[in-house]
Each structure stands twice: as C-alpha cells, then as structure tokens.
Amino acid sequence: MAEPPASAARPTSLPVLHVVDDDTVTRTLVCKVGERLGFRAEGFASPAAFLEASAREQPDLVVVDLAIGDSDGIAVLQGLARRRCSVPLIVSSGLDHRVLGSAVRIGRSLGLTMLDPLRKPAGPAELMAALRDAASKALPIRDRDLDEALGAGQLVPYYQPKLRIADRVPVGAEALVRWEHPTRGTLGPGEFLPLAESGASITPLTFMMVERAARDCATWRRLGHDVGVAVNVSARCVGEPDFAERIADLVAQAGIDPGALTLEVTETAAMADTANVTTALARLRIRGFSLSMDDFGTGYSSLAELYRMPFSELKIERGFVSGMPHDRDATLITRAVVGLAKTLGLRTVAEGVETEASLELLAEMGCDVAQGFLIGHPMPLPGFIGWLDQAAGGHVAPQVGLEEAA
Known part of the structure; x- marks a missing residue:
C-alpha cells in the first residue's frame, strides 16, 4: 500500500522520486534524502502499488529494491518495460553484487535506463551521492x-x-x-x-x-x-x-x-x-x-x-x-x-x-x-x-x- 507522500504540500513541478521497498525504515530514509535534494518523493511497499501510481503520474527517477516481500524488483522492471517507460532506475539490494549486476543487465535488455546500482545498507551520505549523481546524469531539464x-x-x-x-x-x-x-x-x-x-x-x-x-x-x-x-x-x-x-x-x-x-x-x-x-x-x-x-x-x-x-x-x-x-x-x-x-x-x-x-x-x-x-x-x-x-x-x-x- 502506498504511503502518502511526505512532501505533498510542495510544488508539483518538482522532479518526482518513487521508492519501491518493503522495508519502512529504508523507504522513508530514501524519500527524506530525495526531498533534501529537491525531489517530491513517494514510497511504495509493493511493485503493484508502484506500477498503479506510476501509471497515473510518471516519476522522474525510481529506486527499487530487488527483494520486496513475496515479489521482487524484476517485476517492476518488466512492468515499466511493457509500458515502454524510459524513466531512469536505480536497483538496490543487500544481495551479492552479481545479482545486482544481473538486474542491471536485465533492465538494459528490456530497454530501460539503468543507472549505477546501490548496495544496501546505505547511509544518508551514500544515498545523497547516489541520488545527486542520478539527477545530474538522467533527469531532463524542462x-x-x-x-x-x-x-x-x-x-x-x-x-x-x-x-x-x-x-x-x-x-x-x-x-x-x-x-x-x-x-x-x-x-x-x-x-x-x-x-x-x-x-x-x-x-x-x-x-x-x-x-x-x-x-x-x-x-x-x-x-x-x-x-x-x-x-x-x-x-x-x-x-x-x-x-x-x-x-x-x-x-x-x-x-x-x-x-x-x-x-x-x-x-x-x-x-x-x-x-x-x-x-x-x-x-x-x-x-x-x-x-x-x-x-x-x-x-x-x-x-x-x-x-x-x-x-x-x-x-x-x-x-x-x-x-x-x-x-x-x-x-x-x-x-x-x-x-x-x-x-x-x-x-x-x-x-x-x-x-x-x-x-x-x-x-x-x-x-x-x-x-x-x-x-x-x-x-x-x-x-x-x-x-x-x-x-x-x-x-x-x-x-x-x-x-x-x-
């Protein structure tokens, strides 16, 4: 179930960050770091909730965990690929780096814009650097x-x-x-x-x-x-x-x-x-x-x-x-x-x-x-x-x- 965006009162013209992670602490932390960088952030505990929300409003950047309860981050990649969505993605996980690498290759083979993956656990400074780098590389200027x-x-x-x-x-x-x-x-x-x-x-x-x-x-x-x-x-x-x-x-x-x-x-x-x-x-x-x-x-x-x-x-x-x-x-x-x-x-x-x-x-x-x-x-x-x-x-x-x- 989607959490209400912490920055709902902010201007809607801000770039939108969607965070897909079933861990409440991690999801909240990534959203807060994103907001500090100028994003309007929203967190989702399941791929289904994210895909439903992203169909209504396409985000500018997505951070998705690979292990999400009974599902996984690959379902997010496949769902976005079916829509031919080119939104930049960061996959995150505490699993082996080979698994992260495989997820990145799968996303690219589906035609998605895959950014550098993020190893968990990641602290605020590491998250800040990753999101800032993603913004500088991937987000269009409007x-x-x-x-x-x-x-x-x-x-x-x-x-x-x-x-x-x-x-x-x-x-x-x-x-x-x-x-x-x-x-x-x-x-x-x-x-x-x-x-x-x-x-x-x-x-x-x-x-x-x-x-x-x-x-x-x-x-x-x-x-x-x-x-x-x-x-x-x-x-x-x-x-x-x-x-x-x-x-x-x-x-x-x-x-x-x-x-x-x-x-x-x-x-x-x-x-x-x-x-x-x-x-x-x-x-x-x-x-x-x-x-x-x-x-x-x-x-x-x-x-x-x-x-x-x-x-x-x-x-x-x-x-x-x-x-x-x-x-x-x-x-x-x-x-x-x-x-x-x-x-x-x-x-x-x-x-x-x-x-x-x-x-x-x-x-x-x-x-x-x-x-x-x-x-x-x-x-x-x-x-x-x-x-x-x-x-x-x-x-x-x-x-x-x-x-x-x-």
Whole structure:
C-alpha cells in the first residue's frame, strides 16, 4: 500500500522520486534524502502499488529494491518495460553484487535506463551521492525548471577576465551564466542554454544577466577597479522594440556609465534580422554602449553588412585562436581578422588564449584584448574581485589547464 507522500504540500513541478521497498525504515530514509535534494518523493511497499501510481503520474527517477516481500524488483522492471517507460532506475539490494549486476543487465535488455546500482545498507551520505549523481546524469531539464531557477535566483553570472595585450593590464570581464542547481551542482551554459534559447526563458535570462552584471560592475568599480563588463545578448531580445530603453534603464539603476557595458551579439544572430537588429544596436551606440560581434568568423556575413552594422568590437572565435601557433591556417585567419578590424576602426578581442606563445603572436598581430585559459577561468563575483586585487599587485598567475568558458 502506498504511503502518502511526505512532501505533498510542495510544488508539483518538482522532479518526482518513487521508492519501491518493503522495508519502512529504508523507504522513508530514501524519500527524506530525495526531498533534501529537491525531489517530491513517494514510497511504495509493493511493485503493484508502484506500477498503479506510476501509471497515473510518471516519476522522474525510481529506486527499487530487488527483494520486496513475496515479489521482487524484476517485476517492476518488466512492468515499466511493457509500458515502454524510459524513466531512469536505480536497483538496490543487500544481495551479492552479481545479482545486482544481473538486474542491471536485465533492465538494459528490456530497454530501460539503468543507472549505477546501490548496495544496501546505505547511509544518508551514500544515498545523497547516489541520488545527486542520478539527477545530474538522467533527469531532463524542462522549461519550467528554467523559469523556477530564474525566480529562485539560481542562475548567476560568473566572470572571465580580459587582459589588454599591450601592457597586460585588466580591462574587464565577460559575464557567463551558470546554474547553481540544488541537486546537480553548478551547471555550465551548454547544459541548459540551448533550451533557454529555444523557449521563452531567454528574454528574462538575458535581462537578468545584464542587470546582475551591471550591479556587479558597479561593485568592483566602487572598490577601485576601473574595468568594464561584457554580456551576451540574444538576437531575439535585441529585436524587441524596447530593448535599448530597457538596457539603458538597467544600467542607470546600477549606477554605471553605459561605456562600462559591452553587449555581445553573435555574428549569425546579428545578420538574422538586419533591419531590426541594426536599429536597436544603433540606438545603444548612440547612448554610449560598446557593441561586440561575438564569434566572428563562424557566420556568413558579407563585409558590406559588417561595415553597416554599428559594432565597436570584433571578438575572434576561440577555435581560430586556440589553434595558434601550431596551425598555420588558424594563424592566418586570426591575422586577417585583426587586420580587417583595424581597417574598420574596431577593437579586437581574442578568446581561447591558452598559451604564452599564442599571446605573443596576438601581440605581434596588434590584437587588443585577450581572454581564455591563460588569463583566468570564469569565477563568481568574490573570486573575480580577488583576481583584480591580485592583478593590481602584479600577482596574477596563468590559469593553464582550466576548462574554457562557454
């Protein structure tokens, strides 16, 4: 018989965990650990009760014991397979590890999503680690998850430093979104940004990043660090009629000069709706904002279109920069982009700078600003302020080996 969910009063949009185990203590413990990780948990003492409930509401994760009274966990696997249910499963048991392994293989042969098994007895810490790992590997991120994360303040900017190449002085940072997820840990943009860009979340996310970055920029400028900040903006937002006014209002509220904020628009996005985007960008330039064409070299714009667009900066795609100095073609392309930018009176920023050799090549080419492994990795606001403090004292060490920002 199913126990009433301990978290029945919680929002129904939480991911659902079903625990199938005839031992009341174990079942309750797994449910409580799941709730601490942000699940809405429900326990079942028999496969029949679970299968009946899961037919009404499909769970997002199932933990099932292999020995359940007169039945067994294999009945759960077979029941889910008959429904062609792809919900991720963790089988648990105090039986021999070969039995656990066999259950996993049986589930996979039935077409189920089998995660790493769990040996019993398992304490709270072990359960916490297993469920957290399961969530990070198996649970899909949904539109409503992004909406709730925005409302809860879980989406935050990290800052990757930028250095002026000529004298190695900090000139700013790029704000890069991270999701401080309660169950999955810190997520990079590659894990959720494509979903945001395909749905309605991208607009509030874009304005949130501008607002937070402007406020944080005001903070480090009050501390004596006269550097700016860059934020990626969605082309869908740029095309909105009130985009320029909203950006100007957010910057004014933060108390920084418009020139301290650079808005980065990808080359492909900028060319997708030239009339609308050009109008919005022109209004921003009139107000004193800096505008950067991001990932230059990956799109299909003509030089005439580039000339007409009111950008103040070209950002060279990291694939070309990181290929230097061992790839002759990458070096030639980077040199050509730097030369083109100089001809048009645009500042150049090279991202993906990983080695001193690449930095020296960029200096020889006349590139203005560098960003990447060698300069610093993306970091929360306190870490970036600490980096600026170290840079002011001449103590910034290369950050070789750290994962590049997205």
